[in-house]
Amino acid sequence: MPPAERADAARNRAKVLEAAEQLFATRDPATVTMDDIAKAAGVGRGTLYRRYPDRASIARALLDAHEHEIQERLLRGEGPLGPEPATTPAERLSAFYSAMVRLLERHSHLLLGAETGPARLTTGAYGFWRAHVRMLAAAAHAPDPDVLADHLLAPLAPEVYRRHRDQGVSPERVEAALHLLAHRLLGDRTPNS
Amino acid sequence: MPPAERADAARNRAKVLEAAEQLFATRDPATVTMDDIAKAAGVGRGTLYRRYPDRASIARALLDAHEHEIQERLLRGEGPLGPEPATTPAERLSAFYSAMVRLLERHSHLLLGAETGPARLTTGAYGFWRAHVRMLAAAAHAPDPDVLADHLLAPLAPEVYRRHRDQGVSPERVEAALHLLAHRLLGDRTPNS
């Protein structure tokens, strides 16, 4: 039984997260150093490392809340995200894409700080998304859902999204392109904008 | 007019590339350091940095030959890769995917060494692939080819491919999944394995 967190520890945890949030939002996340975060939070390096072994784990902690929210909705299933009465797999994948675009739009800096490169695919969150999409692919009787799932998630790589946005592509356009993908790959043949 | 490369310089260039090739193939490319390469090649750090500012540029130099070969074929167009008589955009995209899978299979270590993370999207090579795929998407009258092109390339991220292979997925399965993608997204509605 973890004997509960001490008050100063909790205070510092909050200070760290707040400072990190700020830094990630302000500067390029890749250039933010552990030392920067420690200084900004007003704590020592040791304190920082005690809880967070690296930058990624901090970003992940910041993301956790938001990702859990989506995961909840996926499981419980309000609206088209969940297993509502008469929704097709394609519709549900579209809804998932929309939710992810919103997440990317709001927190792309965090996602870039946390999960760039090969590490992204080993996250717990990625595993969750993957399982969900795989299930949808299987439900749509698509061939080889195991491989397809990863291919369907690939366009959600933070670097791809960020690049689109930087080039003036609106979130809505990205979303539309993803909806096309969903409908063309998982089923019904009357898609389109 | 570049006054031609000196003999010792050429010799060292060769030694560096050979050593780097070895190292990238042997160890995890991400852990290979500039110093390692210099030592393995038997040259000083200064010599190494003179020509290659970082690990990525070395990996790219090693890849160049192979990528140019594909680019040649794309432009000249032997077989279904190029603008042969009566090939559909979907067919040409499939052929492109096949070529890329072969490249990934043979050189995924180099690709991981060179182009992981956001940097991948800024490569000259990526720009080339992108232009090609965009053109195919446009030819197929797909909506928003600019965005779709990146989404079609996303599954070719080296980390995705490597992960599949590491989990025992055969190149052929990956290829099949990509062919499905190509046919479902760019046109003819008689796809499938």
Place this chain on the structure above:
DNA sequence: CAGTCAAGTGGACACGATGTCCGCTTAGTG
């Protein structure tokens, strides 16, 4: 075949980030 000079070499150096270690501080408890 010298002589010369710039291209090329290589290692020492300064810097910055990482992660660890350990003596001190402080919150929580009886």
Place this chain on the structure above:
DNA sequence: CACTAAGCGGACATCGTGTCCACTTGACTG
């Protein structure tokens, strides 16, 4: 108030990067 262990924080050792510069060597020239 005293005690104890969780928590703190900065000093330290280590490593990789990139730069700099005194020296070497290949190539050209008279």
